Amino acid sequence: MIRFLLRFIGFWLLAGGVVALVVDGTRSIAASQMQFMSALSAWSAVSPSTLEKAKASIEGLSAAAWADAAAPVLDLPLFALLCVVGFLLMALGRKRRRSRFDA
Numbered sequence: 001m002i003r004f005l006l007r008f009i010g011f012w013l014l015a016g017g018v019v020a021l022v023v024d025g026t027r028s029i030a031a032s033q034m035q036f037m038s039a040l041s042a043w044s045a046v047s048p049s050t051l052e053k054a055k056a057s058i059e060g061l062s063a064a065a066w067a068d069a070a071a072p073v074l075d076l077p078l079f080a081l082l083c084v085v086g087f088l089l090m091a092l093g094r095k096r097r098r099s100r101f102d103a
């Protein structure tokens with residue numbers, strides 16, 4: 001059941017990454033230059049209050065945790081972050097190959 005859930009969530013994150021790539025491509029064509037939306041700007045556009053709560057809780061763990069760990073990850077393009085996390089979840093949820101040596 002957990003493997004199915006990981007694959008299911010991974011698939012939807014991967015689909016969201018493809019949608020974000022199409023949106024970024026459309027914006028880039030319209031502006032005649034490459035434009036990518038960062039995960040941080042997407043999160044602040046969707047729910048700024050949860051972004052501030054997450055920032056406060058991460059900074060509560062360590063003063064430099066936000067600046068050194070979380071902010072660089074959230075500065076990545078949204079499509080790249082969603083696709084990488086989606087692929088990782090799908091890989092974690094993949095079915096094990098049965099060995100020919102198992103009884």
